[in-house]
Amino acid sequence: MLPYASAADIRSKSIQESVHWAVVKSNRFCLFCLMNSTQHPLPCGHSLCEECVQIRGVSIFGNESAYVVPGCDLCKSQVTAHFSLKPVTAGYRLLSLDGGGTRAVIALEELRLLQESLGPLCRVQDFFNMVMGTSSGKGSSLHRPFQTNAPSGGIIALTLVKCGWELERCISTFIDIAKKTFGAEKHRSATVTRRLWRSLRCWLTDGKYDASAFETALQSIFGPRNRLFQWASNSVAAKVAVTATSISKPSAFIFSNYNASKSRSKE
Numbered sequence: 001m002l003p004y005a006s007a008a009d010i011r012s013k014s015i016q017e018s019v020h021w022a023v024v025k026s027n028r029f030c031l032f033c034l035m036n037s038t039q040h041p042l043p044c045g046h047s048l049c050e051e052c053v054q055i056r057g058v059s060i061f062g063n064e065s066a067y068v069v070p071g072c073d074l075c076k077s078q079v080t081a082h083f084s085l086k087p088v089t090a091g092y093r094l095l096s097l098d099g100g101g102t103r104a105v106i107a108l109e110e111l112r113l114l115q116e117s118l119g120p121l122c123r124v125q126d127f128f129n130m131v132m133g134t135s136s137g138k139g140s141s142l143h144r145p146f147q148t149n150a151p152s153g154g155i156i157a158l159t160l161v162k163c164g165w166e167l168e169r170c171i172s173t174f175i176d177i178a179k180k181t182f183g184a185e186k187h188r189s190a191t192v193t194r195r196l197w198r199s200l201r202c203w204l205t206d207g208k209y210d211a212s213a214f215e216t217a218l219q220s221i222f223g224p225r226n227r228l229f230q231w232a233s234n235s236v237a238a239k240v241a242v243t244a245t246s247i248s249k250p251s252a253f254i255f256s257n258y259n260a261s262k263s264r265s266k267e
């Protein structure tokens, strides 16, 4: 080793000399630097923080915020991974997608207008640093069982960012899901008995809509084993988060493909 090796070089040598790191995985802490929270999963299942992407990756000529990581030192995987970080000179561009069942079509039409103004060379999801969608609403009792929002914002956010689909495909898929799930819940025209049954089901199953219909639709899109914090070659650079809550216990949950960026030393 060089007499003035950097901390990153010393850590790299330590990792390469050990075989034990291959079986250790964490989706919270970067095992390369042991300092920061992870932000970018690798194809092998390990993951890197933002700093380690820049230290271990090679920047792409002409795009100073894009990096190629040529493998994983922890498990010796040779599979390369591409990452696009937020350019240091760029501001934060956030897209928030609300729920509301079929009313999410309004947001999709607004995105379609934005896409038209951006032109064909820039996909609308590439225009944002972060996309957040509402997965399910509040509403917690029999007294207001139909005030919940549908998970429409979350579905749109995930298909745009996690799947990396074109906007038109997201729109057609969402309309198809809406017909199969939200369309079956026309509670306004339902009988009193029907509404009471839905209220009871809402309380018993902790959800407004038919969970089996949603599960079938979502598994057809994302697959049965796909995780949010997991490498996907077709994902776009934006961070994505989906909010959720429980009807029986109105606590907020956030599911995301990133971690909070504070380092362990600050915790």
Ligand SMILES: [Zn+2]
Binding pocket: 030, 031, 032, 033, 034, 035, 036, 048, 049, 050, 051, 052
């Ligand atoms: Zn790191």
Ligand SMILES: [Zn+2]
Binding pocket: 042, 044, 045, 046, 072, 073, 074, 075, 076, 077
């Ligand atoms: Zn690995």
